Amino acid sequence: MTSLEKDTTVVVNRPAKSNATGMVENVLEQFNTAADIINLNPNIRRILSVTNNEIIIHFPAKMDNGDVQIFTGYRVQHNNALGPYKGGLRYHDTVDIDAAKALAMWMTWKTSLAGLPYGGAKGGIQINPKNYSQAELERITRRFTYALGENIGPEHDIPAPDVNTGAQTMAWIADTYMSTKSPSERSTHQHVVTGKPVGSGGLEGRDRATGYGVYLCIKLWAEKNNFPLKGKKYIVQGFGNVGYWAAYFMEQDGALMVGVQDAFASIYKEEGIGVKDLFNHINANEGSVQNFPGASEINKNEFFALDCDLIIPAALGNQITEENAGDVKAKLIAEGANGPTNVEGEKILLKKGVTIIPDILCNSGGVITSYFEWLQNRNGELWQLDEVMEKLEKKLGANFNDVDDAAKERNVDMRTAAYILAIERIEKAYVQRGIFP
CATH class of the missing domain: 3.40.50.720 (NAD(P)-binding Rossmann-like Domain)
Structure with missing residues (x-):
């Protein structure tokens, strides 16, 4: 790789800015409202108030006319106390580090509330995909995946579709990631992403x-x-x-x-x-x-x-x-x-x-069925549409009833009740395992 082609990757571990506005401010206020009600352990509050890792990548990709453009991609990993990081990748003009941080935090609460063995992450590329051809989007996606390297992985951080990305995007990511592995390992890395086309290991009904x-x-x-x-x-x-x-x-x-x-x-x-x-x-x-x-x-x-x-x-x-x-x-x-x-x-x-x-x-139906797809790939199984929808309805129905019951029991709105249930599950994991060292 020449110096011209080299990707610049910055990984930082720092708290949210005190002057952060918009969605970061919203999610922290929602979190703190619920944390106050349950008297969340102050040490755990400190941990959950910040992200684990914020990854910013500037990478080149060649356009159809031969020109090279530089793109900025993000992946924020908020918390993995309950399992691997999980969350979508979006392609949109509004993608920046603060948006990714807020969305990653929401994913942590979402996966916890759903009772899944996942943490929360989010990211994407600051781009309007309508301005690029299909071939250009493929090259941009593959280069972004290559630049992310081991920051994603089937047991570490599992991306999924989000705004302006879909099954095709996930297929490109999976193929690029698996191509970096030895031939004997490739078949065991298919679940590096979820939301893939059905013919490429995807789940019926995920759409x-x-x-x-x-x-x-x-x-x-x-x-x-x-x-x-x-x-x-x-x-x-x-x-x-x-x-x-x-x-x-x-x-x-x-x-x-x-x-x-x-x-x-x-x-x-x-x-x-x-x-x-x-x-x-x-x-x-x-x-x-x-x-x-x-x-x-x-x-x-x-x-x-x-x-x-x-x-x-x-x-x-x-x-x-x-x-x-x-x-x-x-x-x-x-x-x-x-x-x-x-x-x-x-x-x-x-x-x-x-x-x-x-x-x-x-909107947790997406991540719940992402978990189903992850299991399907991991276990070498094939789930049918009726089975998927039945499992989804059962899981989401139970979660809805839990939130509704908690809202009535504590006399709070549904969002606060959902946050309480999500945070309590993560708190329990920290209390049981302790903080290293």
Whole structure:
């Protein structure tokens, strides 16, 4: 490797900045609220308030025209007290070290709440994938994987798809990582990532798992609160994998999708928007909901104020804030995205009597089925779709009931209850094992 081709990798181990804002501030406030309630051991609080490792990589990749561009990639490993780090890789302009830190912390709470033998990590590349060809994205992904080196691994840190990444991305990562191993080792490293194509070791049903989990949480809440879904109006922010599948299953129960927002437009149709019709329209119109027949385009700032019964934010973080929470008319918010509601916005919503099914519970279907895929690869098994969905429904249903029971028992909101359960499990592991040395 020449000096021109050499990757620059920086691994640091430091606490979050005191002036960190945005999602890091949100997740720490959520964590500290729950920690105060349970009187969390102060030593364990210190450990969980910071990340274990923050990896920043600047790496080159060759473009189709022969030019070389330098990209910045991130991988933050928050905590691994319960098992290997686990979390997605996203390709988006908003990816930076603070976003990765916040998302990694949320993954720690999510995997703990789900009862999985994982810790939390997150990362990605600061990039808009729409600006690059498929061949360029493959080269960027493979070079990023090579640069990460032993910072990922099937028993150490297991990436998965996230915003703007998918099964193909995971296949490139798995192939690149396995190619660095000896021929005798390659077959034992397939589970370095989850969310792979089914033909490359992926799990049937993984594509719909997160969205189905969002729907399932809504359904369970509705059953407990005499809120039949048939005829209920809902809106979805983000109509990617999570938003589409959540809407698909909601439609099966007779709910009516009246509004959808993506990065290009916000649309509304009082009579309801057909889920498959919108899906087909998006595929035929460069990935946008814009100009959907029969729907009106509205100002993006008015989207969360639409007259509806529930909201599924399934895009990015910090979307429902103190600036628009007061306009929300829905009775329920089911967080398909990570951190879509900030702390100040949540205070307003709770005061209005709005229920929020928190992200670490609501969108955990993805990481639960990631665990299933990891087991499938590790054990050389092949799971069928019906088996996967049955196991997911059983696992997520039990988790939902635990959170609902804890919220009622402690007289707290669902997010605080979920954090309490997640933190207590990690605290127990530290208490039992002690702190080295």
